[in-house]
Amino acid sequence: MKNQWTNFYTGYVKVKANGKGSExxxxxxxxxxxxxxxxxxxxxxxxxxxIDLKEIPKLRETVRESNCKVTFLYGKGGPFLIKRLLKNSGFLAGSLAFLVCLFVLSNMVWDIQVHNAKPETEYAIRKELDQMGIKIGKVQFLLDDVDTIQRKLTDNIGTVTWIGVELKGTTYHFQVVDKKQPKAEKKTSPRNLVAKKKAIITDMFVEKGQPKIKVNDYVNKGQLLVSGMIGKEDSPKVISAKGVIKGETWYKSTVEVPLDSTFSVFNGEEKTKHYLAFGNVSIPVWGFQDPGYKRYEKDITVRTFHFLKWELPIAYKTATKRSKEEIVRKYTNQEAYDEARKMARADLKKQLPVDAEIIGQKILQVIPESGKVKLTIHYQVIENIATGQPIIQGD
Amino acid sequence: MASKWGQNIKKLLVRTIDLPQDVMMDLPRITMIGQLHIYIENHRGLLAFTDTEVRLMLKKGQLLIRGNEFVIRTILPEEIMLQGKIDQVFFIKE
Structure with missing residues (x-):
């Protein structure tokens, strides 16, 4: 007996045969x-x-030879389902349109929320977002990705230190850290102020506490600057010393600048290839041509499609190849020397706190070695050298 | 006389080399599953079919099946599968 499970797909009809001799x-x-x-x-x-749908012509022939009358009751299976589906295609189209709508709407921006921002910062952010095209009702994947938005915002808005950008479903959340937030007065435990490093005191401003040094004193690392013990000697009161002690400190740095150096530079040529990715399989849909760059960097961005709150395994992927060129830079000894000085200063600035100030520099040593210039520079810096040291009250 | 001869030879063959009898002698092979199903191979056509009675032509004679609520699940030129409540199976010699 043959297997009949395919009958449903090919379609079958229920037939009623009337008359004598139906057997x-x-x-x-x-x-x-x-x-x-x-x-x-x-x-x-x-x-x-x-009976199978495709046997109906044979059935007709057979019936003609017999003395039965045949009526078709109903049909079932694939072809009839399709027929009915087409008849009710309005429903089908409707449900498809619904799904498409849902899909499109799930990939749109529905809300932009800025948290922890002062009104003016928020206004600036919203204006910047408008310029970048991030508005309510835009399709998410025509917009920049989250990292790019974050970078652009932090670059373009000076008054914020950091903006966290998060895309939750259809809502962008911006978490803002303002630069000049009034710091809450920290309650400090009783402490002395001691020197962070060896220095010569140039300026001092003591708010609380008893100063133990004078301007132009030389202090070593860890030396007591301002004492937190005030009052009479036999009944001292312990407080938290506070103040700014500016001191001249010294730094020595060594830099090396090679005379010849090679760089990889993007020359502006790029080629983007577009893919549709289903799971791990990427199918290119646009930009098939290989640009044939000798050296290039490949940049891949993946945007996943969303459906309601779920991520679909379908993604839109772009791979951008950026052409690179090697550039050789040549310095003369003098140029290398200037460059080294600049570099050393920039390096030092990075290490120092914001309120520090470089007041002088002295080049100690210049060694023009084979192919490079080596500099040793001494800097004089004025910075706050005070740091807290808690007073531990024992006894 | 000749057919009788042939029959005898077939019987002998069946007995000696152990061939299945339904193949050799065109007998119906009937498989029943309780009272629910009856599956008959080697029939020669449907003679009568009602809810309570099915009559099948065999090579020799007829097969009569009695029961209730008969439905022919499938029918092929030489096979038939009958469903229902089967009460009796008769062989009718003509």
Whole structure:
């Protein structure tokens, strides 16, 4: 007996045969090799049975030879389903349109929220976002990705230190840290102020506490600057010393600048290839041509499609190849020397706190070695050297 | 006389080399699953079919099946699968 599970897909019809000799009709059908099933008696002179859709012409022929009358009751299976689907295509189109709408709407920006920002900062951010095209109702993946937005915002808005950008579903959240937030007065425990490093005191401003040094004193690292013990000697009061002690400190730095150096530079040529990614498989859809760059950097961005709150395994991927060139820079000894001085200063600035000030520099040593220039520079810097040291009250 | 001869030879063959009898002698092979199903191979056509009675042509004679609520699940030129409540199976010699 052959397997009949495919009957449903190819479609079948339920047939009613009326008349005497319905058994003979069935015999005739089977003898012609037509598959008949679910034969049932429906009254004294009629029989109901199922037959494959494609056997209907043969059935007609067979019926003509017999003295039965055949009526078709109903059809079932694939072809009929499709027919009905087409008949009700409005519903199908409607449900598809619904899904498409839902899909498009899930990929749109619906809300932009800025947290922890002062009104003016928030205004600036919103204006900047408007310029970048991030507005309510935009399609997410035509916009920059989160990292780019973050970089652009931090670059363009000077008054904030950091902006955290997060895309949660259809809402952008901006977490802002303002630069000049009034710091809450820290309650400090009783402490002395001691020197951070060896220095010569140039300026001092003591708010609280008893100063133990004078201007122009030389102090070593860890030396007591301002004492937190005030009052009479026999009944001292312990407080938290506070103040700014500016001192001249010294730094020595060594820099080396090679005379010849090679750089990789982007020359502005780039080529983007677009993909649709299904899981791990990427199918290129645009930009098939290989640009044939000798050296290049590849940059891949992936945007996943969303459906409601879920991420779909389908993503839109772009791979951008940026052409690179090697550039050789040549310095003369003098140029290298100037460059080294600049570099050393910039390096030092990075290490120092913001309020520090470089007041002098002295070049100690210039060594023009083979192919490079080595500089040793001594700097004089004025900075706050005070740091707290808690007073531990024992006894 | 000749057919009788042939029959005898077939019987002998069946007995000696152990061939299945339904193949050799065109007998119906009937498989029943409780009272629910009856599966008949080697029939020669449907003679009568009602809810309570099915009559099948065999090579020799007829097969009569009685029961209730008969439905022919499938029917092929030489096979038939009947479903329902089967009460009796008769062989009718003609």
């Amino acid at each position: 003979r009709l069935i015999n005739a059908l089977t003898r012609r090799g037509i598959h008949v099933w679910d034969v049932k008696r429906a009254g004294t002179e009629s029989v109901v049975f199922c």
